[in-house]
Amino acid sequence: MTALPVLAAALAVAQAVPAPAPQDPAAPVAVELTAVQLLALATARAEEGDVATAEALFAALARDPDLDIRSEARFRHGRMLEAQNRFADAAVLYRAILDEQPGAQRVRLQLARALLFAGDEGGAARALRQAQAGGLPPDVQQVVAQFQGALRAVQPVGGSFELALAPSTNINRATRSNTLDTVIAPLELSEDAQAQSGLGAKLAGQGFVRLPLSSRLRWTLRASGQGFLYRKSAFNDIIVQLETGLEYTAGKSRLQPSIGRSQRWFGGRPFVDTDLASLSWLRALGRRSQLDVSLAVGRSNFRQNDLQDGTSYDLGVGLEHAFDARSGGRLSLTGQRLDARDPGYATTGGGAGLLYYRELGRTTAFASASLSYLEADGRIVLFPSRRVEWLARATLGATLRQASVRGFAPAVRLAYERNISTVGLFDFSRTGVELGITRAF
Template sequence: MTLRRLSWLGLIPSLCLHAPLEAQAQAQPPAGSTPTVSQDARSISGLNAAQLFDLADQARVAGRLEDAETIYRALARDPDLKVRSEARFRLGMMLDEQGRQTDAALAFRSILDEEPGATRVRLELARVLAAMGDESRARQQLRQAQANGLPPDVQQVVDRFAAALRSNRRFGGNFELAMAPDSNINRATDAKELDTVIAPLTLDEDAREQSGIGLRLSGQVYARVGLGQGLTLVPRLSGDGTFYRASQFNDLSGSALLGLEWQRGRSRLMPSAGVTWRTYGGKAYARTETADLRWTQRIGRRAQSDVGFSYGQSHYNRNALQDGALYNLSAGIERALSARSGVGIQLSGTRQTARDPGYATASGGATLLGWRDMGRTTLFANATVRRLEADARLALFPERRKEWFLRGSVGATFRQIEVAGFSPVVRLAYERNISTVGIYDYRRTTMDLGITRAF
């Protein structure tokens, strides 16, 4: 089923944004009016909103798209909410027809900031996001659209839309850039000495807690190759790095994965395999050959579950005693509470083997998350608790490693500021690792000041 136009899905009139205004826009100028319009349609006077909509629509049909865009953008600043929402909606639809999907997504997002219950707009945004390759956010928009309940006939249309939704973009990617002040860039203890089975161990400065301001870059690129009905081949490259003036603390990781996506009804299976690597201080730190299987399932109309299992074989360049297998199992669910908000929970367990049982660990934990749109600002928060235990004690330390890891973060995206489709995002996080082995015991406070997609 094609998703190029929601109207092709048979959307009923109740999904129109502002039907009365659309009817007004088709009206002719009243008798006796004397509007004046310059040749390039940039100077207009003597026209009401409905007449301006009619003029813009005529320009669009005639192929004068720049003139139509000028009028729509002027109407998008109208003090009347219905007028500016209608203008943004028509502008978004026209921009999408031109292939300007980022601009179209921004137009639809600006409507939802003021009218979160505008179902038709949210569905169009979902369609555009899927066309851009951002299927995860597209499906989140669908869950939000259904959070407040829909009439049965409309719900049937949206169900068909959700079942047909998938990204057909051949190539894509995303990235995020941030300045990252950090109170503990090396996740190290602040202790000067550690107790060992031999004698107190004095730590040098580089082995202790270090603060700094880094530049954080993360992103990925991918391709999609259709193999058949509901089956897609997806090669993917991704990377994440934080860079400091003191280059010995630079932390860079990346992965190259080859995966498949198979979708049937409400379910998607996504197996993948490849290699991940990490460098620290400009030197190779670890490499892992990995295989992964992920399963997502729509639950009802406003929730989605996500279950994943991965296996890897890790090789540590600096300490071969850490080499071993890595197993991870995770399960989570995300639910839209309303058109403005949502929550989620994720449970996970990890088992890491090693040549030295002191480095072999088992851990498990839970993460709670939530978000809420407040006008043109999106607030989000999450909290994590995790327990870890080692198989045996390390030879140098008197106790077996046992830890509680606690982390909380809050942040916001500010769409009031938008440049080239990106808006500022701020995150503040605090983490505490409480360990029986002093070298692993630390506190850390971080702040990210960056940019992310505005929609």
């Protein structure tokens, strides 16, 4: 068993354990405790309310060479943090255990609980599916049932944010050609209308409030926003959205009707305002899978071009599945329709996407790919061809928890887009990188 020396300078610890009489009264006193004794001492300090000493001891034991010791220390530390309502910090510790012991299903269930009360309802449900995919003893299924019930009573207030550097080869998703074919003559494009590379900053965040109206019904208010900011402010792209609605839960299903409004600015100028009404349905399919269906209707007012104004219809279907305790995936299908004032801007489209994620030690890696199709009802007056295009996207990314600091970990994403269009103005390719920070759970 590993032994850790605790010097007399650590007064809180030294005073808690009787020290043997020193041979030389003038010599410094050192007390040597086994890791098990330190673990018991840390637990006792936590139960007595001496949080500072308990945290110091748990943190030291989390670096112990013995896997069982450091895992137990992290688990007890996490439980102490949960008792103080520090659920996000507890989730970081549970995730650290699972990085080394992915088969610790009891810990994964505790992670689900911590995520739930930290406000990450989606992450909690995902952790729960992974736990069940890894196999659970019959007696633990009762705990799972408790968690599934708790998903109806998540934190009333919560939120999240993301901060990243975002270099891109095409920040404005524009063509690389300096001319465009038109019905009149080739049109020469200004430099700002062509593809521009640059280094930007991505800021994103969301916050919510949930108030229970009954055991099954909640009122919700959610605000979200995302912005890409560049040195050339003409390419800044900012969108904010506010929505309110209800959440009705019955058995394994949840129904969410809502209304809201979004506003988008491009280059510091108002671009489009949209009033939205949506309905989503979520259904658990067995222990490993979840199905979600969403339908949204919006009325858009394009501030720079009235010909684009119209009503949009969006349909989405997604199926998420946990393959095992460390990996999972998602299949999504989408359909869109925009009834714009001008047939050249009225479009119909659809697409499909795949996502796969896997925990690799202390790294969570993911890969995604999607392909979508779009066509316009007619041609835009200036261009000789009706708009028809295919858009392909591919993304690779990872969260690097081995470099976490104060509960935050670096995250990296590499994305590639290629849009093939019959109208040169919309034909582009783009490679982008996002280097940012995120919560380490």
